[in-house]
Amino acid sequence: MNSQFKKGVIEMCVINLISKQDMYGFEVIETLSKEIDVNENTIYPILRRLTNQGYFMTYMDTDSLKKIGAPRKYYKLTALGQTRNVEYENEWSKFLKGVFNILGGKTYEK
Amino acid sequence: MKSKYLAEIKKSLEKYEIESEEILDILNDYDQLYDDGLSRGLSDESVIAFLGTPEKIVKELTEGIKHIEKPKKGSKLIALTPFISLVIYFILGFYFQVWHPGWLVFFLIPVTAIIVEMGHQKDKHITTALSPFFTVITYLIIGFTYNIWHPTWLIFLIIPVLAIVNSRNERTSLQIITALTPFIATITFFSFGFYLDLWNPIWLVFFIIPMVGVLNDSNKTKIIIYEFLFALSISIYLFLGYTYGLWGYALLAFLIPFVYGISKNDIQIDIFHEGKEEWIVFLLCLVVYVTLGIIFKTTWAYLWVIFFLVPVFAIVKHGPKKQLFVPISPFLATTIFFLLGYFFELWSISWIAFLIIPVAAILNNH
Numbered sequence: 001m002n003s004q005f006k007k008g009v010i011e012m013c014v015i016n017l018i019s020k021q022d023m024y025g026f027e028v029i030e031t032l033s034k035e036i037d038v039n040e041n042t043i044y045p046i047l048r049r050l051t052n053q054g055y056f057m058t059y060m061d062t063d064s065l066k067k068i069g070a071p072r073k074y075y076k077l078t079a080l081g082q083t084r085n086v087e088y089e090n091e092w093s094k095f096l097k098g099v100f101n102i103l104g105g106k107t108y109e110k
Numbered sequence: 111m112k113s114k115y116l117a118e119i120k121k122s123l124e125k126y127e128i129e130s131e132e133i134l135d136i137l138n139d140y141d142q143l144y145d146d147g148l149s150r151g152l153s154d155e156s157v158i159a160f161l162g163t164p165e166k167i168v169k170e171l172t173e174g175i176k177h178i179e180k181p182k183k184g185s186k187l188i189a190l191t192p193f194i195s196l197v198i199y200f201i202l203g204f205y206f207q208v209w210h211p212g213w214l215v216f217f218l219i220p221v222t223a224i225i226v227e228m229g230h231q232k233d234k235h236i237t238t239a240l241s242p243f244f245t246v247i248t249y250l251i252i253g254f255t256y257n258i259w260h261p262t263w264l265i266f267l268i269i270p271v272l273a274i275v276n277s278r279n280e281r282t283s284l285q286i287i288t289a290l291t292p293f294i295a296t297i298t299f300f301s302f303g304f305y306l307d308l309w310n311p312i313w314l315v316f317f318i319i320p321m322v323g324v325l326n327d328s329n330k331t332k333i334i335i336y337e338f339l340f341a342l343s344i345s346i347y348l349f350l351g352y353t354y355g356l357w358g359y360a361l362l363a364f365l366i367p368f369v370y371g372i373s374k375n376d377i378q379i380d381i382f383h384e385g386k387e388e389w390i391v392f393l394l395c396l397v398v399y400v401t402l403g404i405i406f407k408t409t410w411a412y413l414w415v416i417f418f419l420v421p422v423f424a425i426v427k428h429g430p431k432k433q434l435f436v437p438i439s440p441f442l443a444t445t446i447f448f449l450l451g452y453f454f455e456l457w458s459i460s461w462i463a464f465l466i467i468p469v470a471a472i473l474n475n476h
Contacts, residue, residue: 025139026146029160041162044143045170048136073142 010038011046012088015055015077019085024061024072047075055081111154112144118164126172136171184226191222210451211250216464217243238273245269246444249414259410261300263399266417267293288326291319310357314344320367332376339367391423412452415445439467 013032017023023031029043050056057078060071077085116137123133140161147157161167195218202212221243228236245265253259274289295316303309317340324336343363350360395416402409418441425437443466450460 024142024146026143026150029143030150039162040160041166042170044139044161045167045173048139048171070142070145073139 006038007042007046010036010043011050012092014043014046014050015081015085015088018056018075019077019082022074022076024074028075050081051075054078055084112141115144115154115158115164116140119167122164122168123171126168128172140167188223188226191219195219211254213447213460214247214250217247235273235276238269238276241269241272253411257411259414261304263410263414264297264300266414267297284322284326288322291322295319311348311351314347317344335370336367339370343367387427388420388424392417392420395419412449415448418445443467 010032013036014028017028017031025044025047028047029040032038032043033040047056051058055078056075058073058075061074062071119140120133120137123136143161144157147160148154152160162170195216198215198218199212202215203209206212221240224236224239228239245268249262249265252262252265271290271293274286278286295318298315299309299312302312302315306312321337321340324333327333343366346363346366347360350363351357399409399413399416402413422438422441443463446463446466447460450456450463454460
């Protein structure tokens with residue numbers, strides 16, 4: 001798959017994941033890589049870029065201080081991020097519908 | 111392991127235009143990601159594989175961010191040398207009337223750059239790189255002061271000799287001696303020939319080249335046969351020459367090792383093989399230079415520029431086709447400078463020819 005296309009999909013997934021619940025970095029990478037065949041190395045830079053673009057805000061969770069000995073940085077979707085998430089969902093379902101229209105019904109059995 | 115990993119990320123990130131606070135933030139994040147990985151029971155190696163090597167991480171993080179070319183130590187000095195050289199040159203010219211050979215001060219520019227750049231990298235070939243400048247300076251000073259152009263030109267042989275000596279770590283002692291034999295032979299031949307007028311039989315000294323060269327062969331019998339044949343042919347040559355005065359016919363003695371070499375397929379006549387053309391150009395230049403030098407006597411002083419044809423030929427053959435003029439420009443500049451100075455006494459202005467070099471480089475960049 002084209003790497004730019006894949007990056008776009010990962011970006012969309014990262015936003016969507018965090019829209020469901022606040023997450024810390026490792027959790028995002030772990031969850032995504034379990035579901036999608038993705039190079040884990042590329043996820044943190046995407047997370048960081050999206051934060052810089054204003055889609056996420058971060059906060060330190062002091063509860064984790066007791067669990068792991070240090071506060072954890074959590075990512076939370078901003079209003080801009082929410083808007084982007086809705087846009088992505090619409091674009092993606094439109095895109096999938098188009099792809100399905102083309103590929104749907106065909107069989108590739110020899 | 112973690113601190114080393116983070117230190118490598120930091121070092122690589124600092125090469126880019128990224129605020130130090132942001133670098134610190136990234137490092138904190140990776141610190142936390144690393145700990146999270148360890149807390150999942152992953153080993154250090156697995157965590158690094160999961161998060162990515164510092165190179166990969168930095169490549170992803172710096173997409174579209176400008177790489178900072180940090181000024182190298184000494185680069186200010188390099189930038190200043192053209193001005194320093196110009197000031198010294200004008201002082202030498204206006205106050206001491208030493209326009210020539212005061213222009214030699216411009217060699218400070220490349221010499222400083224080589225010392226700073228190669229010294230910084232502890233390059234063992236620094237003396238090789240500097241040798242052309244010092245040999246030209248020595249050659250011209252001796253030439254103009256004492257009018258001994260020949261055999262002073264032999265000093266140029268220092269350049270390849272230094273290159274061979276400086277690569278001693280990559281060669282065995284025998285390989286170094288073998289590589290040096292052509293130069294030892296040339297220097298001996300011209301020194302004895304010039305001062306003692308012993309051109310013949312001193313030219314036999316060139317036999318040290320194949321005689322030492324064959325020692326590199328692993329076959330001992332072959333070495334003994336060749337050494338014997340060389341010794342035999344030299345003996346026959348000297349015997350016929352000194353006893354009967356038949357120096358011309360005596361040369362036929364050298365057919366013995368030559369014919370043996372061809373019959374054993376050790377001598378292959380493939381002069382157009384890769385890399386041989388440079389030698390042919392060099393030998394042609396040498397023949398022209400020495401022949402005209404012996405015939406006209408005065409050509410020793412200026413015809414040495416003909417040897418520039420060797421590097422120019424190599425550049426044309428191997429160099430970048432689109433940028434040929436840039437590497438050739440130093441040779442062209444030196445030739446114009448020297449010939450204008452030598453024939454028309456224009457030393458005071460002919461140094462302007464050296465401006466061809468930066469102009470060529472600038473035009474090429476555009």
